[in-house]
Amino acid sequence: MYKFYYLVLVYLFVVTVADEKINQERFLKIERLLNEQRNEIERLTNEGEEMKRTLDIQGMEMMHLKKAMGNVIDENKHLNKLLNSESKTRLVDGTDKLMRPKERGIFNHKERRLLVNSGDHGDRVAFYAFMSNNEAILKHHTLTFDVTKVNYGSGYNNNTGIFTAPASGVYVITTTIHPFINSAASIDIIVNNNVQGSIFTDSTEGYETNAATGIVIAWMNQGDVSFVRTSANYNSYGSLYSIIINRCSFTGWKISD
Numbered sequence: 001m002y003k004f005y006y007l008v009l010v011y012l013f014v015v016t017v018a019d020e021k022i023n024q025e026r027f028l029k030i031e032r033l034l035n036e037q038r039n040e041i042e043r044l045t046n047e048g049e050e051m052k053r054t055l056d057i058q059g060m061e062m063m064h065l066k067k068a069m070g071n072v073i074d075e076n077k078h079l080n081k082l083l084n085s086e087s088k089t090r091l092v093d094g095t096d097k098l099m100r101p102k103e104r105g106i107f108n109h110k111e112r113r114l115l116v117n118s119g120d121h122g123d124r125v126a127f128y129a130f131m132s133n134n135e136a137i138l139k140h141h142t143l144t145f146d147v148t149k150v151n152y153g154s155g156y157n158n159n160t161g162i163f164t165a166p167a168s169g170v171y172v173i174t175t176t177i178h179p180f181i182n183s184a185a186s187i188d189i190i191v192n193n194n195v196q197g198s199i200f201t202d203s204t205e206g207y208e209t210n211a212a213t214g215i216v217i218a219w220m221n222q223g224d225v226s227f228v229r230t231s232a233n234y235n236s237y238g239s240l241y242s243i244i245i246n247r248c249s250f251t252g253w254k255i256s257d
């Protein structure tokens, strides 16, 4: 009889332990599931925030472009008015005649300027280049201004961003940097191995884009180099802002021998 009770007890114990084990496995499964779902929710939240940031930035660019477009339209209106406006011009014979600007030839100076820019440049040394597009800010990184607008003396290289003095003399070197929103940068103007000048600019407040210009003067021997680089001493971040309404640029010219 005791043997029977004993067997029943053992049976109950085994069943209980087995149940416990199954419960525990179920619990672990549910816990795993919950963890996975929490990770998924976190991932989706991050993705949402990233999208919002991108939208903010695009909205900002749109706003700037709209403003620029408005300016171009205004400028066109102004020019049209100017072109069609008549004003009195005194003729050689002493009489007055109503003439339009085109007839008076006030736009001829543009053609004259083009003539000056072509042909022989003599020993002039001057360069001017800007960035065609926005780009990420990297630490201790030489900036490349890819669009060359002026390059008398052919000292500027738009592949490397480096200006090599074609002649010895005193030079003015200057750079203008527009940081994009939520960006900050410390920028050096380098001449040979020296940091000749530094500027700091940041756009971390609201939708500001605060540009900065740095200007240095340096003696450069023929073959000496100058370029613009993000500082090694500051963790610059964000991106540079260079679109049709605002350009990051690099300029230099020789002022004397």
Ligand SMILES: *[C@@H]1O[C@H](CO)[C@@H](O)[C@H](O)[C@H]1NC(C)=O
Pocket: 146, 147, 148, 149, 158, 159
């Ligand atoms: C870059 O420089 C080369 C060589 O001087 C020139 O031919 C080219 O037009 C320049 N590119 C731009 C976009 O200014």
